[in-house]
Amino acid sequence: MLKSFEENLAKFVGTRYAVGLNSGYDALHISLLAAGIGSGDEVIVPAHTFVATCSAVVNAGAKPVLVDVGKDFNIDCEKIEEAITPNTKGIIPVHLSGYMADMERVMEIAEKYDLVVIEDACQSLGSSMEEKKSVKFDVLGVKGKEKERRMAGAWGLTGCWSFYPFKILGGYGDGGAITTDDPDVALFATRMRYNGEDRDTGEYHGHGYTCLLDNMQAAFLDVKLRYLPQWIVRRKEIAERYRQALSDLPDLLLPHYDDPRRDHVYQNYTLRSKQGSDFSEFMKVNGVEVLTQFRKPYYKHEALKLEDRCFPETEALSREVCSLPMNVELEDEEVGYVIEVVRGFYKKIRG
Numbered sequence: 001m002l003k004s005f006e007e008n009l010a011k012f013v014g015t016r017y018a019v020g021l022n023s024g025y026d027a028l029h030i031s032l033l034a035a036g037i038g039s040g041d042e043v044i045v046p047a048h049t050f051v052a053t054c055s056a057v058v059n060a061g062a063k064p065v066l067v068d069v070g071k072d073f074n075i076d077c078e079k080i081e082e083a084i085t086p087n088t089k090g091i092i093p094v095h096l097s098g099y100m101a102d103m104e105r106v107m108e109i110a111e112k113y114d115l116v117v118i119e120d121a122c123q124s125l126g127s128s129m130e131e132k133k134s135v136k137f138d139v140l141g142v143k144g145k146e147k148e149r150r151m152a153g154a155w156g157l158t159g160c161w162s163f164y165p166f167k168i169l170g171g172y173g174d175g176g177a178i179t180t181d182d183p184d185v186a187l188f189a190t191r192m193r194y195n196g197e198d199r200d201t202g203e204y205h206g207h208g209y210t211c212l213l214d215n216m217q218a219a220f221l222d223v224k225l226r227y228l229p230q231w232i233v234r235r236k237e238i239a240e241r242y243r244q245a246l247s248d249l250p251d252l253l254l255p256h257y258d259d260p261r262r263d264h265v266y267q268n269y270t271l272r273s274k275q276g277s278d279f280s281e282f283m284k285v286n287g288v289e290v291l292t293q294f295r296k297p298y299y300k301h302e303a304l305k306l307e308d309r310c311f312p313e314t315e316a317l318s319r320e321v322c323s324l325p326m327n328v329e330l331e332d333e334e335v336g337y338v339i340e341v342v343r344g345f346y347k348k349i350r351g
């Protein structure tokens with residue numbers, strides 16, 4: 001079961017290998033160890049993400065260096081270079097909510113400074129971005145580039161996946177994986193998930209972890225993966241309905257971006273409302289389940305002992321984020337009701 005799911009996941013993402021693990025966190029942590037990142041190293045992470053992105057860096061013994069995000073909730077590529085120091089070893093771009101970070105730009109920067117890229121793709125299975133491929137034609141000395149699409153999780157050394165039930169491909173408990181083209185990384189992860197043991201020889205190759213994706217979850221995920229493309233179509237339909245019904249409201253910033261290179265698969269439909277918690281509370285009181293991740297940025301939690309270098313975009317969006325219901329089980333009438341409640345809120349506050 002596990003082997004079949006790994007093969008199908010690798011095929012779907014377009015990498016040579018996929019290795020099933022226990023969670024998205026494990027995927028990040030094992031990727032950092034596989035890249036040899038540890039004590040004395042710095043790794044760039046976005047200031048707006050789920051805390052696990054950052055915790056994996058800390059638990060690998062390295063120092064996370066936070067960078068603000070842009071209007072699309074993903075790392076602001078214009079701010080990456082100023083965060084690079086002689087100790088920087090890697091970047092973890094996060095593809096949040098189903099929309100990829102600008103990987104073409106991230107890869108350019110990584111190449112320039114010789115950095116490892118580990119993609120936190122936990123929220124974006126199925127998402128892709130157009131890339132300009134190497135020189136494909138040379139007509140009378142004019143070199144050209146051909147464009148093709150590359151999936152999230154197939155750009156960096158590894159792509160890290162979470163199959164936590166709430167995810168776009170969710171299991172019935174925790175689950176995760178890495179995808180990679182690197183045979184050494186795949187082998188390392190395969191051993192580390194079994195406490196360092198090579199299951200063929202019985203030899204221990206290091207102090208590992210118990211972090212295997214179990215067969216039962218792999219079996220469920222393998223079946224669900226077949227339906228993912230059609231589920232993404234449905235998600236896009238719902239997102240389009242929200243767009244058509246809500247884009248005239250000036251206090252809402254909807255997650256539709258002006259970059260035809262990137263394909264949004266809408267794991268989450270996260271908008272920004274100028275009315276922040278007043279808006280999200282109104283939704284809840286009226287029976288609409290919304291998410292407000294994250295009102296308090298992770299670097300502001302004292303126990304994490306992270307440096308708050310002031311990230312204006314993260315602070316602003318943290319006050320305003322609100323994810324509307326988004327899943328394939330939503331009926332058209334339910335989407336209609338969500339829209340009615342959103343419009344009802346703005347009608348009420350405008351009097």
Ligand SMILES: Cc1ncc(COP(=O)(O)O)c(C=O)c1O
Binds near residue numbers: 022052120122162
């Ligand atoms: C962006 C991001 N990174 C990492 C993780 C960690 O994944 P998991 O909960 O499977 O450990 C998650 C999932 O919650 C996530 O959304």
